Amino acid sequence: MLSRSRCLARALGRSVAALQQGSCLHQRQLLAGFLCQEPAYSNNLMRQEHGTSLVKVRFFRTTAVCKEDVLTVKTPAFAESVTEGDVRWEKAVGDAVLEDEVVCEIETDKTSVQVPAPAAGIIEALLVPDGGKVEGGTPLFTLRKTGAVPSKPKPVESAASAASKPEAVVTPPSSPKEPIPTAMPPVPPVSAQPMDAKPVSAVKPSPVPVDVVTVKGSRSEHRVKMNRMRQRIAQRLKEAQNTCAMLTTFNEVDMSNIQEMRARHKDAFLKKHNLKLGFMSAFVKAAAFALQEQPIVNAVIDDATKEIVYRDYIDVSVAVSTPRGLVVPVLRNVETMNFADIERTINELGEKARKNELAIEDMDGGTFTISNGGVFGSLFGTPIINPPQSAILGMHGIFERPIAVAGKADVRPMMYVALTYDHRLIDGREAVLFLRKIKSAVEDPRILLLDL
Numbered sequence: 515m516l517s518r519s520r521c522l523a524r525a526l527g528r529s530v531a532a533l534q535q536g537s538c539l540h541q542r543q544l545l546a547g548f549l550c551q552e553p554a555y556s557n558n559l560m561r562q563e564h565g566t567s568l569v570k571v572r573f574f575r576t577t578a579v580c581k582e583d584v585l586t587v588k589t590p591a592f593a594e595s596v597t598e599g600d601v602r603w604e605k606a607v608g609d610a611v612l613e614d615e616v617v618c619e620i621e622t623d624k625t626s627v628q629v630p631a632p633a634a635g636i637i638e639a640l641l642v643p644d645g646g647k648v649e650g651g652t653p654l655f656t657l658r659k660t661g662a663v664p665s666k667p668k669p670v671e672s673a674a675s676a677a678s679k680p681e682a683v684v685t686p687p688s689s690p691k692e693p694i695p696t697a698m699p700p701v702p703p704v705s706a707q708p709m710d711a712k713p714v715s716a717v718k719p720s721p722v723p724v725d726v727v728t729v730k731g732s733r734s735e736h737r738v739k740m741n742r743m744r745q746r747i748a749q750r751l752k753e754a755q756n757t758c759a760m761l762t763t764f765n766e767v768d769m770s771n772i773q774e775m776r777a778r779h780k781d782a783f784l785k786k787h788n789l790k791l792g793f794m795s796a797f798v799k800a801a802a803f804a805l806q807e808q809p810i811v812n813a814v815i816d817d818a819t820k821e822i823v824y825r826d827y828i829d830v831s832v833a834v835s836t837p838r839g840l841v842v843p844v845l846r847n848v849e850t851m852n853f854a855d856i857e858r859t860i861n862e863l864g865e866k867a868r869k870n871e872l873a874i875e876d877m878d879g880g881t882f883t884i885s886n887g888g889v890f891g892s893l894f895g896t897p898i899i900n901p902p903q904s905a906i907l908g909m910h911g912i913f914e915r916p917i918a919v920a921g922k923a924d925v926r927p928m929m930y931v932a933l934t935y936d937h938r939l940i941d942g943r944e945a946v947l948f949l950r951k952i953k954s955a956v957e958d959p960r961i962l963l964l965d966l
Contacts, residue, residue: 583659585632586641589620589652592627592874598649599627600742601642609637611657618654621742625841625872635659743839754901757817759937762896765949768957769912769927772796775959787854794832794909795856797884800955801907802828802848803962805882808948811905812881815939822939831880831900832860834867841867842900844880888912894930904939907952908932 592599599620605611611631620627638656642648740748754760776791783791805812805828813824828849831842843863845856866872883900888911897908910930916923933949955961 584638585635585657585659587617587629587632587654587657589648589650589654590627590629591650592622598622598647601644601646601648601654603640603644605637607637607640610660611635611637617657620648622874625743625874625877626838626870627874629654631657633657633659741838747839750901751898754899757901758899758904760899760934761937761942761945762932762934763942763945763949764894764930764932765953767929767931767953768917769793769929771958772956773912773927783854787858789854789857789861791853792857792860794860794884794886795853796956796959797907797909797952798830798832798845798848798856798860799851799853799962800952801830801882801884802851803955804948804951806849807951808944810940810944811935811948813939814881814902814904815936825881827881829879829881831877831883831903832863833883833885833900834864836867836870838870841872841877842880842883843867843872843876844878846879883907884909888929894932896932897934899934899936905933905935905945905948907949908934 589599599622602619602621603617604619605617611617611634613632613634614630616628617631617637618629620629635657638658640655641653642655648654772793776793780791783789809824812828813822815821816823827847830845830848832845833840833842843866845851845859845863848856851859863872863876866876880900881903883897883903883906885897885906886909887895887897888909892910893913894910895908897906899906908931910932912927912929914925914927916925917928918924919926931949931952933945935945
């Protein structure tokens with residue numbers, strides 16, 4: 515057996531000589547040895563005529579799979595705000611996968627990233643343990659393409675096909691040394707003595723495992739490890755509580771006009787845009803309108819440089835509850851959107867969140883957050899700021915209650931709204947004026963149209 519370096523050196527010299535003499539049919543087989551990682555074995559010399567010249571070519575064989583047949587799949591690049599993630603394997607070593615079939619899932623601080631197979635093949639090795647932490651570009655697993663998989667053994671040929679071949683020799687099975695008994699064994703005689711009768715209480719039954727959860731009156735508990743998203747949510751909320759000087763101001767919104775507008779135009783809106791007209795688009799548009807009047811609410815403190823960063827764009831994060839936790843996909847450049855654009859984007863992001871298909875880019879950034887606890891029947895509450903933002907608007911349920919209108923009591927559909935803001939940056943005056951602007955724009959949508 516030749517060493518790998520000597521084999522490669524000879525193969526290189528022979529291939530160069532063959533190229534100098536002209537094209538050769540066997541050159542591709544010869545050059546394939548360069549891509550192998552295992553030791554190569556030399557074969558007999560072979561002469562290939564080309565015109566009037568004779569070219570000596572030495573071939574090499576190897577048991578290794580060529581490099582282009584084995585792929586090493588790496589972790590996809592993360593967003594700037596994400597540094598690492600936890601791996602959860604969907605496949606094991608030896609499993610066959612199709613192209614684009616999910617092999618593993620990487621759970622980051624914000625979302626889960628699915629890693630598909632780049633080609634059909636078989637998983638050769640998992641380079642990271644289940645639950646291990648990985649960064650962007652970390653090798654995850656190796657995949658052998660289907661074309662490089664060793665062929666399975668051929669099935670046993672039928673008797674008819676075997677008999678049709680003259681060279682096939684059928685060897686009769688060897689006869690057993692001893693005959694196989696065919697008669698039933700004799701039944702052992704029954705003892706004439708009576709059986710020892712014991713009371714049922716004296717017989718000890720085998721212990722049966724008891725499920726403590728199903729036993730009446732029992733109490734139990736079990737532990738479940740927090741997933742990475744829940745850990746990150748807890749960490750960020752605690753950081754917001756420790757960093758921001760949070761204060762909440764409240765107001766109430768008369769939903770009569772917006773409900774009447776929705777009831778009048780929802781069918782035409784659905785027919786034209788193929789979208790349902792909801793209340794969230796009105797609050798998102800009203801928030802963008804108020805943020806343009808109070809840019810300090812859209813700003814943020816840079817603690818590193820002790821500067822206030824004013825954003826000239828408005829990216830609204832909309833909180834969405836999923837089985838894995840709370841996610842906040844971002845609507846970009848809301849100031850340029852109309853009601854249909856907002857509803858369409860919310861529907862698309864909400865569908866991706868429910869299917870766990872949100873990309874990190876869908877949740878990165880955001881200058882202001884809106885949380886709608888009203889879909890769960892919330893009356894009012896104090897939302898927590900989503901750092902590094904400076905404020906969050908909390909919507910709540912719509913309930914009919916009596917209010918004073920023109921000196922008389924009238925029952926109206928009312929909603930409490932809450933604005934939690936960072937008092938280090940936003941004064942109470944700006945916060946109250948900001949929330950009142952949202953109230954006015956929702957109660958009378960003509961304010962948005964006339965820019966009042």
